Structures are given as C-alpha cells and as structure tokens.
Amino acid sequence: MPYEFNEKKEVPDHPTYTTSTGCPIFNPLASQRIGRNGPIPLQDFHLIDVFQKFDRERIPERVVHAKGVGAHGVFEVTNDITKYTKMNMLSEVGKKTKMFARFSTVGGERGTPDTARDPRGFALKFYTEEGIFDMVCNNTPVFFIRDPAKFPVFIHTQKRNPQTNLKDATAFWDYLSLNPESIHQVMILFSDRGTPYGVRFMNGYSGHTYKFVNDKNEFFYCKWHFISDQGIKNLDNDTAAEIGGKNPDFAGQDLFEAIESGDCPSWTLYVQIMTPKQAEQYHYNIFDLTKVWPHKDVPLIPVGKFTLNRNPTNYFAEVEQVAFSPSHMVPGIDVSADPVLQVRTFSYPDTHRHRLGANFEQIPINCPVNPVFNYSRDGPMNVGANQFDLPNYPSSTQKLDKEKNEPDAEHERWIGKVTYHMDELTDVDFEQPRALWKLMGKQKDQQDHFVYNVSVHLCNAIPNVRERQYGVFSRVDPELGKRIREATEAEAKKIAGNETVPVKPEPHQFEPQNSTLKSS
Template sequence: MPSKQVFESKDGATYTTSTGAPVGVPYAAQRVGFQGPLLLQDFHHIDLLAHFDRERIPERVVHAKGAGAHGYFEVTHDISDLTCAQLFSKVGNKARATVRFSTVGGESGSADTARDPRGFAIKLRTEEGNLDWVFNNTPVFFIRDPAKFPHFIHTQKRDPQTHLKDADMFWDYLSQNPESIHQVMILFSDRGTPDGYHHMHGYSGHTFKFVNKDGNFHYVQVHLIKDGGAKTFDNETAGKLAGDNPDYGIQSLFEDIESGNPPSWTVSVQTMTPEQAEKFRYNVLDLTKVWPHKEFPLRPVGKLVLNENPQNYFAEIEQAAFSPSHTVPGIEPSADPVLQSRLFSYPDTHRHRLGTNYNQLPVNAPIAPVANFQRDGSMAFNNQGARPNYQSSILPLAYKEKPYNVIKHETWLGAANADLSYITELDFEQPRALWQKVFNNTDREHLVHNVAVHIKGVRSAEVRDRQLSVFAAVDQDIADRIAQAIGVSTVKPLQVKPAAEAVRFKAYATDQA
C-alpha cells in the first residue's frame, strides 16, 4: 500500500503499533498488489488481531457487573485508642480511595437494578500499605459456614442443563439453610433493589479486630452510612429499569460525579470488648447476625467521598483487585470462619484473573514502598532491580516490627465453630424484629409481594412449603400472607431448637501467644 500521512489526535497522540512505531493507515492491511493475499510481515495487522483475541480477562465468578470511582477517605474523629493504624493516628489524615460497587449473582451484562445484594469494595492507599474494605450493602449474609459458599453461589446462577435461572434451585438451597432468612428478608424488601450503586449504605458484615499500640483489641464492625440517606426502588420500577436501562447504576454514578454532585458516606464503627463478646447473646463470629445499636452504638470515624470518575474503566475499575486480607498494622481479621475463607479466596482469584503480579497494576499498586523476595512472573512491572531475592547478609533489608508486641489471641473455651449449621430460635429473633419492629406496613406489603412474585415460579411444592415454613418460624403472618398471595395453603412453622441450645462464642483474652 502507498504510504499515507500520519494522523495526530486532538490530544497530540500519534497512532502507533504496540511497540510505538507510527502507522499511517490504521484500517489498512498489507497485501501483494492491490487485490493480492495478505502479507505475514504486516506486524500492525497481526498485532491488532492477536491482541483482539486476548483482550478479555476472566469474568469475576461473583460481583461480575459493577461500577466504580475514585475519591478520598478523611479521618474526622480520633480513634487512636482503638487502633494504632497510621491512617487513624490523627484527625485530618487522608487516603486516596478507589471504590467498586457491584451486583453479586449476575453476569457482566446483567441489569444493575436486579434483586441482589450489592458489593461495596474500598481500597484505601495508606503509608503503611493498602487497606481494603470488601463490604456489602447489607449488614448480614446468607451463610456463616464457608464450606457452603460455592454451593450457594451455584444455586443463585444458572441451571447446568437449561442454562436458565431456576427458582427451584434458588429456594431449595435457602429453605434447606434457614440461617439465611435474615438476609432473605432484607433482600426481598425494597432494600434488595437500591436506587443505583451510590445511594446505599455499606457494612463490613464480618467482625474485625482493631488493635491499639498496647496490643489490646476490640471487636469491630464498620458501617458506611450514605449522606442524605439510602434510596431504593420497588419491584416493578426496578424491573422496568432492567429492561429500559440495564446500566442505570453505572450511568447515574458517572453522571452525578461528572456534574459535581459527588456521593459521600459517614464512616462509623461498632466496638465490643472480648469480655462483652463472651456475654453477648449472639456469636460475634456469626455473619447472619447484627449487633444491636442500642447496646453497641455507632462511633464516627471518617468521611468517604467519591469525586473522580475513571478515565479508563478497564484499567481503573475492572482490574481493581480487593481483598479483606489486604490489611495494615492495627487492623486484624477475627476468627469469623467465612472471613478466614475469604482471606485466601480473594487473592487466589485475583492471581487467576489478573496474574500473579496483580498488586503491581497501577490501580492496585500501593503508595508505600514494596520490598520483598517476590520476583518474576507475568507482568512484573516492578521487579525490584538488583536487590537480592532472599534474606541477604550482604544487602540486608530492614525489618520493622508491628507497633504492638503480641496480640492477645483468642483462646477457645468451647466449640464456637463446631457446628455452624446448628439452627436454633436465635436465628429467628433478629428477622422477627426486622418484620415486627423495623418494617412499616408498606415494607411488609412489599416484602410479601416481592417474595410472592419470585416464589410462584417454584415447581416443587416441597421446596415452596419448606421455605414458607421458614418464614412462618419468623412470624406466621409472613407465611400466611405469601401463601395467600400465590394461592396455596398455609404451612406450620419450621421446628427449631430453643435458644438455650445455641453454640455461642466462648473465648477470652490471654497473654499467651
């Protein structure tokens, strides 16, 4: 082909190959003569096709559909008595933040307004390394036993044969695991269909430990309360938007930030001493339970603000990799078994999805200097130069101890996690309070309607009645109203063991490491 003039873009960039060589005709391919065969020597064309064939990375197994933005977290209240993390050492400290919101069960092309929990993942870049808060928009979850998680997700996705969403799978699993009822009731209220991604609250769900400079710790749960209040859709509005604008959440977040209306959240913590945990009515390691605010009030910590849209979604949001194992000194995981499982699972999937050096990608790279013995592997952007990749006496690294001596570890006095599937009346107390005391009449009507719309698609009468019996164990009125709405007979409550038989958290603080 004859050579053409090289065109430049408005920002001054010149079109090139991946090696930087300028190309005059991006849509052309080299041929033998005017209509002859293509030439293998045309690196630009081969470069284009080869990259095109590889430009999709594995989709997240869960949380595939999402939106994100950047901003900052600012400390507004002193909590140095709780944690020695440097970020919280002084009021006014700031950290650059990247946040990714997401649905859980849907694929990357699914609707933003689907009835589903929402992910609320936050990466804070601190001087001591990245601190990731990988939260949800609900304070509880469906399970408290990590062995159940893969099976649970399978039932919320597609049937292996039909490749369709299946109401029988969905309710069969939930009805066999009644500890899920607290989250189910939140999901099938209007809270299950938030108005976009940035009009919802965020919760750690899990119990963490904040450790101060003396090595003493508090159990902590983190809350992000949306400034101006959370907003939700009813079932029909969410369904209509799913068809009219399935990307409503991504669009509304982007446009609000672009128009100078940045969303913000007030960040607070609930705290509990180990001694309080021993006396607490519920197991503090149980992801299906909340801590009553009357007993454990919110203590303000800071402010999260999102004021910057990504310039490139793939690079800055799709490649973002969050994990609850990304912590800093002064913040530790508790023995919550689901949290412990996530500590492994999240980095494992990042290595599969993005590569072993996922933390070297610009969106994930810490602002703190990195020095260790990890080298090589795919995409080693920062391979640490000539520094030895072992504990060298010739060019030794400095080693900084944690600011506290020894964390006072939990010592297990009882089988706190011996049988996580053990269902007792304790599992129904909080859902019952949600129905009887928190929900108003409109909330109750919408819950019944939303469940009825979904559960009427169940083909198995056994599965349907089993789930109705779980609702009846919360409050007979719920089951009766759902049964009436779908035109079936009412059922009796699921029989469960009394609260006194619950296996509760039994641990105490000891100086023994």
C-alpha cells in the first residue's frame, strides 16, 4: 500500500526532541560553548545537524510547473471500455484506484500568483495494481509547439530576461509571432480561460495522442479529457490581477478549504478513440499537439470519475516531491509517435533525478503499491531495502514469471530515412483558431475580453514584434487582426503618455467562494 502520510499518529502527545539520528537533546535552542563567551566546538553535533539540514531545505524548483497545489483522491470506473484497453485500473465497472493530483501554473516561479495568465498543469498519479500510471495533462487541449526542439527556447521566452531579470513581453511575442502554429494555444490562453477561477473549475486534457492496447493486442489511438463536475469558471483579466495582488495563493486556499469543508471536487473522465485506419485517413495529423479532434468527428466516450477527498498532511513531502512523467505507464496504454510526447517521456524523469535524486521513485508519494523487482541497485538516497538479497543480474537461481506486457512489434514498425523536419505552416493551422474566434462571438463579451487581454500584454512588446503578431491574428480573421492592432496601439500610446486609452470592457461579476478574500 502507498505511504499514507500519517506521521502525526506515530508521534506521542508530548514527544522528546531528538537529533535526526534519534538522540534526545536537552535544549534544542542552545549551542555548546567553551566557557560563557567562548567559541563553539565542532563536537556540537546537534548544532551542525540543524544547520546542515537548514542549508539544504530547498530543493531546486521545477523548471516549469514550479508552483502547484495538490490533494489525494480516488478514481472509480463507471463505464466499460475493456474492448479498447487491458489497463487493470479500467478492468471493471466499480473498480476504485487511489490517486494524487497536482495542479500548477506553467511558466512562473513558485512565487507566481495563482491567478496569473498561464496554462495550468493538471497532473494525476494513479497507484494501480500494475504500477504507477501518470496522466500529465494541461487545462488546455492544445499547446504552443508540435516540434519538441522548440520547447526549451519557448520556455526561455516565458521566463525572465537574462540581463534585466524582468518578464519580457518582447521575447514572449517575438517567439509567438515567429512560430504562428502557436496561435491556437494563444487564442485559448488570452481568452478568460487563461485565468481560471482556482483549479476546481477547469478541465484537464491529455493533449497528446496515446495508444490503448486491448487483451487481443489490438491498438487504438486515444485522447483523455477530464471534465470538471463543478463546471467552468474563469476570471476576467483585471479581477485576476486584483485577486493575485490580495491573495497570490488563492487557488491553493480555495482547493484546501473546499476539501476541508467536505465540498470535494470531482472530474469525469472521457476518452476519444480512433482506429489506426481512421487515423491514416483523418484530415488532421493526429500527432499534432496544436490541433484538437473535433467532438463531431470523434465523440467523447465516458469512462469514470475521480474525486479529491483528502488534503496533504505535509506540503513538501507530498505536493513538492511528487514526480509525474508521461513515461510512467502500465500495460494497456502506451505512447504514440507524437514527437513532443516522445521527448517528454525522457525529459520528465531526467528532471526528477536532477531535483530529487536517482531514487526519486522511493519517496513515499511516488512509490508504487505493487512490489518492484529489477536489476537496478544502490545510488544516492536509496532509502528502501535495496531489493534485499535478490540477484542484481538475470540469475538462473531467480526464476521470473512470464512477462505479462508482451510487446507487439506490429505497433512499432517504421521504415524511412532520418530527416530534420522543418515545420510547414498552412491555412489548416488557422482553421481551429478561426472557429474558436467565431465561438467567442456567440458568448457574451468574450471577443471583447480577448482583444483587451491581448492588447494590455502585447503593447509592451517592441513595434516590429507587434506588427508581426498583428499579421498572425489577421490570418485567423482579418477583423480580429484589425481590432487587436487598434486596441494594442492605443495601449502603447497610453504607455508613451500620448493619449488616454478607451475604457476596458466591463468584467464579469466576481464573488469568491470558499475563501476569506472579499471582492472590493
């Protein structure tokens, strides 16, 4: 069973203070001295113990998804999809699996306000009977890139300027305008969905295309959708800034207080399924992370529901040390040829080993519930039994059960020469953003909010970058490009002190829930 984080139950009501090795200490707030005013001897182990722990209290923050909140929960299957997958956690209706969820901002540091305009990470860890299964999602169904080589430099543009150490609007929009395949994500990010109301009122999407494998060794392409049972609730741009200034930890407080009061949030899981033949004939590249599969083409199939019902006992031990990766798979699901997903399967465990150490899987929040046996041993921070006296090589004295997850070579038969694929932009890349802009027109104030949200950010970029981005918006819709140009240039003149910008659109009425924060 996974570690339940019940340390408090093991500590007596009046504990004895000890060193980290368990030695009782008479006075934890006094150091040894030679005489009343003399120097401190090196033999004061408790003092050295305290300081070496203190000096190492902070582990490196995540390069992305640095600030997050999390909670424990349970996933329950409600619909049978065993014809598509042999995943044990989905094997029968009513089956329950313990899990842990972490929600996060993406580009900011740990001090970032929870209401910042940013995609949100939506990471889920399932403690299945066949190992850890992680589904690492975002709250948007698409992303800025479809070639993984672009990811590190893209993230650099979302971080701080290397000279000024300030956020850089020019770098932000310079990259986006030079890589217009990002426009679909930009359209979502600068809508009000870019500033969700906490984490309870947003959906989670795999974005990537995965593969289901059933017990007949047939495979199907799939996408995962976790739809909030609380509905969708967002903040307009200025209300998000106001809340972020008053309570930068708004989302964490909202989630914690909801669970603590028994108002446990839940999400319903749906999947989209596509056969290999359908994928070959589909009018979009199914591995393109900048595209969605429209529901009219590929309908949603209900699977189950997860509910978050228990807050962490210790934030650092659970939320900060939890380690997710798309490569944490179980029999019945596999990665596809999606190139960004392929690279993420390497990058995530690699960064965990940097942050948490070579044996990060032994940290209780990351431990599988089933026994682990392999030929890997030792390494720093090996805090388990190191697989006892079992051989660390394929030994004739240690028989193995037949491998249950036999690979199917038919799934991975590729023929071709190695090439450097240069991204090609076509009008197809603007079809879904164009449809999204038209959809905004059917929703009250959403087009006005989008234009305002973009203009107050883009106005901080240098003129030639602004001009290039106007061209990208114009390819989505000429009227959109015109409105963005006019609003942004008005904001830029305001910054220059030349004239007053028109009044912004009226925000939605905001009334916080489950929070001590009050609207002004």
